[in-house]
Amino acid sequence: MLEFDLIARIRQRAGLREDVVLGIGDDCALLSPPAGMQLAVTTDTLNCGVHFPEETAPFDIGWKALAVNLSDLAAMGARPAWCTLSLSLPEAEAGFVDGFLDGFLTMAQRHDVAIVGGDTTRGPLSISVAALGFIGPGQALRRDGARAGDDIWVSGTLGDAAAALAQWQANAPIDLALRARLDRPTPRLELGRALCGIASACIDVSDGLLADLAHVCDASGVGAELQLEALPASAALDAAFDLGTRRQLQATGGDDYELCFCAQAVHRAQVEAIARDIGTPVKRIGQVTEGCRVIVRSSQGETWLPPSAGYVHFGETAAKPSERRQ
């Protein structure tokens, strides 16, 4: 398959939106943003062996490449519209490309996102996506709005994706429910949009709860106190790991793409009503404090410290997902 066949294959399946004046096939895409709205822009790259194990199914690679970008839009409360796709492939193998596009486009269609451009190059397998969406001026869920006394909430369950990765790295059987969370994350777009005007700050959990909440605290100039027993766990996680490992995974495991957000206590009932309406569970897990540190306390009031922090690229402790224990 030559480069232009590959582009044609993507172009045929790029999706349509009325605000796309000119899609794939020229030097640039031409787009009509809605009047009076701000543009939310994000980009994330996934490298084979770093962001997903080499054996990951093409469908799941495609799904995840778009989902992690849409998760950033979700964390701002933005409505997604367009994306670009840069695909580096060692070789243009039709089976891989079609599987990849199936996954990417399933995610795109689910959220009415059109692929408007991109490029295909030869190189180690790597996917770089830029996603664009809209949000009204002053409506965005930023990281810098948390205030002491706010509740801290998280959607869904924590630690599942990291648990699947841990099983894979240990060469243990991988629980399918956990693996689905690693390979096919759900961007919480509906929740993010519903929280506009209610949440004071928001972030998506990609590096691990403690690491990501620390970003919110840094940006807002506040601290946080979390309740260890309040961290939500899936039944699959509960069944597969001992309590100590489970808590480590929940507090520091990356790749869950849940939303962690802050909101004044006065909004509690409203947050719970929103969660019920859209069918996304949320859980109150702690409070914003005056300090500048993120502290986790057990129900006995003791401070709990995770054995190690979240995933850090380039750090001494960074473990490549591709490195599997033998």
Next chain:
Amino acid sequence: MLEFDLIARIRQRAGLREDVVLGIGDDCALLSPPAGMQLAVTTDTLNCGVHFPEETAPFDIGWKALAVNLSDLAAMGARPAWCTLSLSLPEAEAGFVDGFLDGFLTMAQRHDVAIVGGDTTRGPLSISVAALGFIGPGQALRRDGARAGDDIWVSGTLGDAAAALAQWQANAPIDLALRARLDRPTPRLELGRALCGIASACIDVSDGLLADLAHVCDASGVGAELQLEALPASAALDAAFDLGTRRQLQATGGDDYELCFCAQAVHRAQVEAIARDIGTPVKRIGQVTEGCRVIVRSSQGETWLPPSAGYVHFGETAAKPSERRQ
């Protein structure tokens, strides 16, 4: 250097624009597009060993990564505004990052482009940039507007970048003027903008003149006839190669990032006046025809065929720049 230090280093130097509501440091950037304008969006990835030789200076890699994206905006006639930068690095070495940013930001500042987001990941050296700009509705220079009888023009000179690459691949001394064209291409932004309302079609020469002009012909449903002797050559190219090789490089060499555009004959004087005003040379090199093929004729009226076509990723003939003759 940890990931967050690297991001901080980029953030400090990202540049400012009034239309950036929120830049690097949150889940998304928030941007205010000007009312009534369309958005032009493009993305291009450069992989080490594919798009530039491994020994390329960090400054030049940074420069080129942004320049090739701005060249796509130039080819649409758009005014650049914002970009994102995804950087995959085998290791976060401060010397490399600073050199890379020096080059990237020199190009960004020259054209008033702010870096509004991106990510840094561990992986083989690869740079993925998305660039965004503005253009008035109906003003864009598309590929599909060429009509039979239009003049075909090209800016600057052709074949220089490919010539430098050929010298490098042959282990020959590399002419510095040619090397500068390979490593630090000039996006023809001012020319592109000035051609809005005058040119009928436009593309930037990235894969080679014949290949890129064929894209215009395909999109417009026309053919083209070029005059072999009219293709502009630099003094450096003239001095370094025999006539046969030179013509091959001019017709099929990629990476020049000149604009190839079409315009009705009635606009000849206007095109020449624009070129004089902005100091970018342009040359008439042929005519759009009724057919569907791109033909090159010598002054004797003979059809000239290049020994091989432009650069094609994944193609049988694709030669990696990293593969150097020993």
